[in-house]
Amino acid sequence: MENLPKNSEWDVIWSHEYPFFKHDLRPYIETIEPHQLVNHVPGSGFYTSKVSLATAGLKMGVPLAFEIPKEKEKFLKFTQKHPEFLWVQKSNAHRGIKILKIDQLDLETPETFVQKYVENPFLIDGRKFDIGIYTVITSVDPLRVYIYDSDALLRFCPENYEPFDPENVDKYVVADDYTPVWEMPSLKRYYNDLNLNFKETFNAYLKSIRKDPTEIWSQIEEIIRQVFESQNLNMKTSTQGYKNKRSFFELTRFDFMVDQDLKVFLMEANMSPNLSSSHFRQNQLLYEQVLMNVLSLVGVASHFHGVERQNLRNPDLIQSQVSDKDLHTYNHECYERKCERCTEKLICKLCSHCMDDDFREDLRQAYLENLSKRNMKRILPFSGSNSRKSQYETMTEKSKLQEIWTQLKCGNEKILCY
Numbered sequence: 001m002e003n004l005p006k007n008s009e010w011d012v013i014w015s016h017e018y019p020f021f022k023h024d025l026r027p028y029i030e031t032i033e034p035h036q037l038v039n040h041v042p043g044s045g046f047y048t049s050k051v052s053l054a055t056a057g058l059k060m061g062v063p064l065a066f067e068i069p070k071e072k073e074k075f076l077k078f079t080q081k082h083p084e085f086l087w088v089q090k091s092n093a094h095r096g097i098k099i100l101k102i103d104q105l106d107l108e109t110p111e112t113f114v115q116k117y118v119e120n121p122f123l124i125d126g127r128k129f130d131i132g133i134y135t136v137i138t139s140v141d142p143l144r145v146y147i148y149d150s151d152a153l154l155r156f157c158p159e160n161y162e163p164f165d166p167e168n169v170d171k172y173v174v175a176d177d178y179t180p181v182w183e184m185p186s187l188k189r190y191y192n193d194l195n196l197n198f199k200e201t202f203n204a205y206l207k208s209i210r211k212d213p214t215e216i217w218s219q220i221e222e223i224i225r226q227v228f229e230s231q232n233l234n235m236k237t238s239t240q241g242y243k244n245k246r247s248f249f250e251l252t253r254f255d256f257m258v259d260q261d262l263k264v265f266l267m268e269a270n271m272s273p274n275l276s277s278s279h280f281r282q283n284q285l286l287y288e289q290v291l292m293n294v295l296s297l298v299g300v301a302s303h304f305h306g307v308e309r310q311n312l313r314n315p316d317l318i319q320s321q322v323s324d325k326d327l328h329t330y331n332h333e334c335y336e337r338k339c340e341r342c343t344e345k346l347i348c349k350l351c352s353h354c355m356d357d358d359f360r361e362d363l364r365q366a367y368l369e370n371l372s373k374r375n376m377k378r379i380l381p382f383s384g385s386n387s388r389k390s391q392y393e394t395m396t397e398k399s400k401l402q403e404i405w406t407q408l409k410c411g412n413e414k415i416l417c418y
Contacts, residue, residue: 010028010036011035011036011037011300012036012037012038012039012300013025013028013029013036013037013038013039014039015038015039015040016272017272018040018044018045018271019038019040020040020042029242030242030243032242032243032244032247033244033247034244034246034247036244036247037247037248037249037298037299037300038247038248038249039249039250039251040248040250040271041137041140041235041239041248041249041250042140042235042238042239042241042242042248043140043231043234043235043236043237043238043239044137044235044250044252044271045271046231046234046235046238047227047228047231047235047252047269048252048269048270048271049092050090050091050092050113050268051067051090051091051092051111051112051113052231053227053266053268053269054067054090054113054115055067055113056227056230056231057230058223058226058227058230058266059226060219060222060223060226061219061222061223061226061256061264061265061266062223062265062266063115063116063117063118063265064115064116065113065114065115065116066078066113066114066115067113068089068106068107068108068109068110068112068113068114069107069108069109069110072107072108075107075114076107079102083102085116085117086099086116086117086119086166087099087100087102087105087114087115087116087117088100088114088115088117089105089106089112089113089114089115090112090113090115091109091111091112091113092111093111097169097173098166098169098173099117099166099172118257118259118265120259120260120261121161121172121257121258121259121260122257122258122259122260122262123161124156124184124186124187124205125184125185125186125187126160126161126162127156127157127159127160127161127179127184128156128157128161128171128172128174128257129154129155129156129157129174129257130154130155130174130255130256130257130267131152131153131154131202131216131220131255131256131257131258132152132153132154132155132253132254132255132256132270132273133147133148133152133220133224133253133254133255133256134147134148134152134153134251134252134253134273134290134294135147135148135224135251135252135253135254135269136148136249136250136251136252136294136297136298136376137228137249137250137252138249138297138298138365138369139245139246139362139365139366140232140235140236140238140239140245140248141232141235141236141239141245141396141398141399142359142362142366142381142396142398142399142401142402143228143229143232143380143381143395143396143398143399143402144366144369144378144380144381144402145224145225145228145378145379145380146297146369146373146376146377146378146379147220147221147224147376147377147379148289148290148293148294148375148376148377149375149376149377150197150199150289150375151197151198151199151200151286151289152198152199152202153198153253153283153286154181154198154199154201154202155174155178155179155180156174156178156179156180156181156184157170157171157172157173157174157178157179158170158175158177158178158179159171174255176279180280180282180283181198181201182282186205187201187202187205190204190205197285197286198286211262212262215262216258216262216264219263219264220254220256220264221377221379223254223256223264223266224254224379225379225380225382227254227266227269228380229380229394229395229399230394231394232394232395232396232399233394233395233396236396246361246362246365249294249297249298250271251272251273251290251294252269252270252271252273253269253270253273254266254268254269254270255267255268255269255270275287275290275291289375292374293373293374293375293376294376296372296373296374297369297372297373297374297376298369299368299369299372318364321368321371322364322367322368322371324360326367327355327360327363327364327367328350328352329350329405329408329409329412330408330411330412331347331350331351331408333345333347333348333351334348334350334351334352339351339354342354346397346400346401346404347401347404349401350401350404350405350408359398359401362398362402363402363405366381366402366406367416370415370416377418378418380399380403381399381402381403381405381406382403382406383406383407383410383416383417383418
């Protein structure tokens, strides 16, 4: 990229590293055109940082954690009441974990945290495992997040969990030398003989032991929702210096573990997840499917074959894909003239005479993503039961308004419900 002039035509920057601090990529990002895309989101460190995730105060799915050294005294008081708990210490810079005694923990190094170890993992054939969910954020403000719903990455520890030995990390840490699904005695029949994918194999096994897999998947979706909602305002701040805020998306893999009660815990979120099948050839299909679905979702793999991406901005073509009429909802506040003054309520901003062009474009992109999402499942904005309360205090006004729009559209167009 560094050998190309600023005004070169390109469609996508796909960088393994975070590109916003890279000197050679900044000129391209700062002069980005509406049809161009970057595969990272400003502020994504708020949800990929181990410290931020563990100490975000989520309502579910994260083991108890203490930020060090800020919460050192609070941690020590807690351990006096619960000396039986096991702990691990993590940092943003360090990948591995190891169970340590309290007197072995480093309680002075900044940007680290200690986290309660989940001692009762759900085991398959005696092995602990994790579940990797490929997640895509396509907009920060308003917030839109999808997961690849057709499959997931399952990885098993190299050694049996019992007899437990905290000195042997191969018993409880999933690393690059993990055991794959097709080598697990209880799973290989589903994967090898019945030709199921990883997620289907896992579901079939759970059903065979009379457990409900939907209990796990629903928790995973809700945890991911809460992660992004909790960081929405922080991430918006990171996008303020960029002219074209719709030009960013990011693929992340969220890793989870499950305990014996089928309670799900988030372990970490991986920026630029490994998509190389050089170690396990059988993973190639999953990685290819994830990439094809992501590229379709963000509009790189357009259904307008032969049309260059910059021409997709043609006003007539835009209207033919999603017209302004497609974006409006049956909003009784508008039709009953309760929004003559557009500032009366937040919902008034969805009325035709109140909606500004910038938010109209946000909704158009949301609508297009829905048409192109293939096997991606939208989890934000949420369109399910109204009994679920979003973390409105940590969400931007646009995100709140988009969720209202989604709920209204879902009532008339079921295709926009998922």
